[in-house]
Amino acid sequence: MSGQPSPAVQDYLKLIHHLEQTTDGPISTQEVADGLRIAAPPATRMLQKMAQSGWLDYSRYQGVRLTDEGRRQALLVLRTHRILEVYLSRSLGYSWDEVHDEADLLEHAISPRLLERLDAALGHPTHDPHGSPIPTRDGHLPASDPVLALADVPVGESGSVARVNDEDPDLLRHLADVGLVPGVTVRRTAASAPWGTIPLQVEDREVAVHAGVAPHIFVTLNAAPEGKESSTDPPSPDFNDPEASS
Amino acid sequence: MSGQPSPAVQDYLKLIHHLEQTTDGPISTQEVADGLRIAAPPATRMLQKMAQSGWLDYSRYQGVRLTDEGRRQALLVLRTHRILEVYLSRSLGYSWDEVHDEADLLEHAISPRLLERLDAALGHPTHDPHGSPIPTRDGHLPASDPVLALADVPVGESGSVARVNDEDPDLLRHLADVGLVPGVTVRRTAASAPWGTIPLQVEDREVAVHAGVAPHIFVTLNAAPEGKESSTDPPSPDFNDPEASS
DNA sequence: TTTATTATTTACCCGAGGGTAAATAATATG
DNA sequence: CATATTATTTACCCTCGGGTAAATAATAAA
Numbered sequence: 001m002s003g004q005p006s007p008a009v010q011d012y013l014k015l016i017h018h019l020e021q022t023t024d025g026p027i028s029t030q031e032v033a034d035g036l037r038i039a040a041p042p043a044t045r046m047l048q049k050m051a052q053s054g055w056l057d058y059s060r061y062q063g064v065r066l067t068d069e070g071r072r073q074a075l076l077v078l079r080t081h082r083i084l085e086v087y088l089s090r091s092l093g094y095s096w097d098e099v100h101d102e103a104d105l106l107e108h109a110i111s112p113r114l115l116e117r118l119d120a121a122l123g124h125p126t127h128d129p130h131g132s133p134i135p136t137r138d139g140h141l142p143a144s145d146p147v148l149a150l151a152d153v154p155v156g157e158s159g160s161v162a163r164v165n166d167e168d169p170d171l172l173r174h175l176a177d178v179g180l181v182p183g184v185t186v187r188r189t190a191a192s193a194p195w196g197t198i199p200l201q202v203e204d205r206e207v208a209v210h211a212g213v214a215p216h217i218f219v220t221l222n223a224a225p226e227g228k229e230s231s232t233d234p235p236s237p238d239f240n241d242p243e244a245s246s
Numbered sequence: 247m248s249g250q251p252s253p254a255v256q257d258y259l260k261l262i263h264h265l266e267q268t269t270d271g272p273i274s275t276q277e278v279a280d281g282l283r284i285a286a287p288p289a290t291r292m293l294q295k296m297a298q299s300g301w302l303d304y305s306r307y308q309g310v311r312l313t314d315e316g317r318r319q320a321l322l323v324l325r326t327h328r329i330l331e332v333y334l335s336r337s338l339g340y341s342w343d344e345v346h347d348e349a350d351l352l353e354h355a356i357s358p359r360l361l362e363r364l365d366a367a368l369g370h371p372t373h374d375p376h377g378s379p380i381p382t383r384d385g386h387l388p389a390s391d392p393v394l395a396l397a398d399v400p401v402g403e404s405g406s407v408a409r410v411n412d413e414d415p416d417l418l419r420h421l422a423d424v425g426l427v428p429g430v431t432v433r434r435t436a437a438s439a440p441w442g443t444i445p446l447q448v449e450d451r452e453v454a455v456h457a458g459v460a461p462h463i464f465v466t467l468n469a470a471p472e473g474k475e476s477s478t479d480p481p482s483p484d485f486n487d488p489e490a491s492s
Numbered sequence: 493t494t495t496a497t498t499a500t501t502t503a504c505c506c507g508a509g510g511g512t513a514a515a516t517a518a519t520a521t522g
Numbered sequence: 523c524a525t526a527t528t529a530t531t532t533a534c535c536c537t538c539g540g541g542t543a544a545a546t547a548a549t550a551a552a
Contacts, residue, residue, distance in 0.1 A: 008509065029530060042510055044531060061517060061530060091337075092363055102360055109355030114348055117338055254539060275500060288540055290501060307500060307547060 005055070007108040010077045011036065012046060013055060016066055017074035026063035072139035079135040080107045080115055082128035087118045089129040096129040096181075097172035130172070131163030131182035131218075148221060150186065150198075151214035158187035158201070159219035171216060178207045180217055251301070253354040256323045257282065258292060259301060262312055263320035272309035318385035325381040326353045326361055328374035333364045335375040342375040342427075343418035376418070377409030377428035377464075394467060396432065396444075397460035404433035404447070405465035417462060424453045426463055 005013065015035045019027045033043040051058035055070035066074060084103040088094040094102065110118075116137075119125075126142075127133055135141050147162045161182050164175055175181065179202045187201040196211040251259065261281045265273045279289040297304035301316035312320060330349040334340040340348065362383075365371075372388070373379055381387050393408045407428050410421055421427065425448045433447040442457040 006508075030528095038509090039511060040530070041512080041532080046509075048531095088360075092360070092367065102357060105355050105357055105360075106352070109351050111348060111351055114334075114338070114351075121338065252538080276498095284539090285541060286500065287502080287542080292539075294501095 005053075005073055008046070009050060009053075009055070010073070010108060012050060013066070013070055013074040014077045014081070016056070016064060017071060017078065020066060026057075026065045028063040032064070075135035075139045075141060077107060079137070079139070080110065082132060082134045083115060083119050083122070083125070084110070085128045085130075086122055086125045086134075090122060095173075096166075096176065097169035099129060100166060100169075127163075127182065128166075129182075130166035131161070132166065145220045147218035149215050150188075150200075150217040150219055151211070153188050153219060153221070155188050155191050157221055158185060159221040160185055161217060162220050163218045165216035168216075171213060174213065175217070178202060178209060179205065180207075180209070185222075186217075186219060251299075251319055254292070255296060255299075255301070256319070256354060258296060259312070259316055259320040260323045260327070262302070262310060263317060263324065266312060272303075272311045274309040278310070321381035321385040321387060323353060325383070325385070326356065328378060328380045329361060329365050329368070329371070330356070331374045331376075332368055332371045332380075336368060341419075342412075342422065343415035345375060346412060346415075373409075373428065374412075375428075376412035377407070378412065391466045393464035395461050396434075396446075396463040396465055397457070399434050399465060399467070401434050401437050403467055404431060405467040406431055407463060408466050409464045411462035414462075417459060420459065421463070424448060424455060425451065426453075426455070431468075432463075432465060 012032065015032060016027050019031055019035065023031075029040055029044050029047060032047065033040040036043065047056060047058055047064050050056045050070075051064065054067060055073060056064045057067055058064045081103045084106050085096075085099040088099045088102055089096055125134060133141055133144055145162070148159070153159060161180055161184050163182060164172070164180065166172065180186065184203050188198070189201050189206070190199045192198050192211060193208065197208045198211055198214055199206065199208045201207075258278065261278060262273050265277055265281065269277075275286055275290050275293060278293065279286040282289065293302060293304050293310050296302045296316070297310065300313060301319060302310045303313055304310045327349045330352050331342075331345040334345045334348055335342055371380060379387055379390050391408070394405070399405060407426055407430050409428060410418070410426065412418065426432065430449050434444070435447050435452070436445045438444050438457055439454065443454045444457055444460050445452065445454045447453075
């Protein structure tokens with residue numbers, strides 16, 4: 001049903017997939033309209049049409065859910081987006097707070113062939129610069145290790161930064177400044193200090209971040225809960241290395 | 247007037263500029279419609295609208311001409327297109343017969359910022375892989391040396407390939423095969439042989455091309471009309487090096 | 493110079509994807 | 523439980539950029 005989705009449909013699919021990641025129920029028309037910064041009526045109409053095309057399950061007044069085919073398409077768009085992010089970051093010197101907007105511009109214009117060329121030139125990266133996994137060519141997300149928000153890491157425990165929230169460029173710049181990028185080892189050295197500050201050990205440095213940033217950083221806890229013992233090192237496959245900041 | 251032209255308007259501007267290169271009178275509605283592979287009526291309507299926006303001079307039944315502002319815009323699109331061609335060719339291993347289509351896909355999506363980054367990364371190239379000059383950032387074409395179609399080069403004369411027609415991928419593949427790429431030295435060794443074949447000396451090799459290809463190759467004649475004497479070598483500034491063929 | 497041919501234009505239609513205003517369903521509140 | 527509020531939907535509008543059919547102007551041929 002419906003060959004290649006239009007750029008607009010791709011944007012809807014991408015957004016709905018994103019919203020489904022952080023919501024369990026169906027996605028409301030309102031959330032979609034807000035996310036795309038358009039009015040609700042055109043969103044309703046588009047969702048109905050996309051349901052007819054088989055991308056969504058839609059029931060009046062109840063919101064939408066991606067179908068399997070819709071999810072596959074969404075993941076293909078996401079694959080394009082994230083490969084472009086890696087390319088902009090690694091090959092063109094973009095900092096990781098700049099890549100998102102530029103990838104949004106390019107993701108609907110690039111040919112499948114160029115995409116695969118970029119992917120190959122990059123050595124088939126598995127994660128984007130923020131640590132988000134890159135879906136496979138056939139539209140599936142490989143299962144990833146369980147992660148924990150840094151806010152929920154118990155005091156004393158350490159782990160490896162797996163992914164950071166990429167929605168706020170200001171946050172990304174700050175994280176680059178303090179060295180909280182995917183792949184680094186981080187340790188909660190103490191309970192939250194007064195004035196909402198969280199003391200951390202990032203690699204060898206002691207830093208303190210505002211409590212508000214902790215929920216946006218996701219780590220994989222180290223196997224050994226105590227001591228400096230690190231059993232096997234490579235839980236981080238091929239993380240890229242976004243430069244510090246602009 | 248009219249801030250950023252839409253992708254469609256950009257395509258019209260680019261085509262009209264191209265047609266003006268090989269036609270002296272105004273460009274007819276028919277030529278535009280044919281060039282864009284659309285029907286004449288929508289072309290008429292669009293040309294009228296573009297005239298209102300100040301891109302074109304249009305008079306009923308008489309065809310169109312680019313205004314200065316229209317030409318400037320067309321050259322900016324061409325700049326984007328050609329820088330992308332150089333990038334695809336040099337940095338991503340595209341052969342010179344593949345770059346055109348891919349550049350067409352990307353030229354409307356790339357941000358000005360990324361474009362300037364590519365331009366800088368390439369060292370501000372002055373010509374695309376086919377030898378066509380790249381317009382400047384402010385939308386002007388630097389004056390270039392006079393060229394002569396290989397078909398019009400007198401027997402015995404030699405010159406340097408400045409530019410080749412980039413409209414036919416098959417022709418481009420053939421030219422790459424025989425080594426007729428921008429920058430090489432070519433010499434007409436004899437008059438056209440029978441069966442429409444033209445004998446040439448390309449660098450050190452003797453080749454013969456079909457007479458039909460000669461009008462699509464443009465050379466700058468060497469100062470010295472005879473002998474192997476080549477006065478000063480660098481009339482070709484920074485030509486890129488498209489690989490042989492796929 | 494009249495006529496046939498071709499190019500151009502006008503007057504329409506279409507789908508895509510935005511917008512508003514108003515009706516209706518769902519939900520929260522008194 | 524009745525009512526106020528909010529979300530959703532329907533019914534309509536718009537622009538953009540394609541399309542056809544038919545009228546008209548320009549041009550070539552008889």
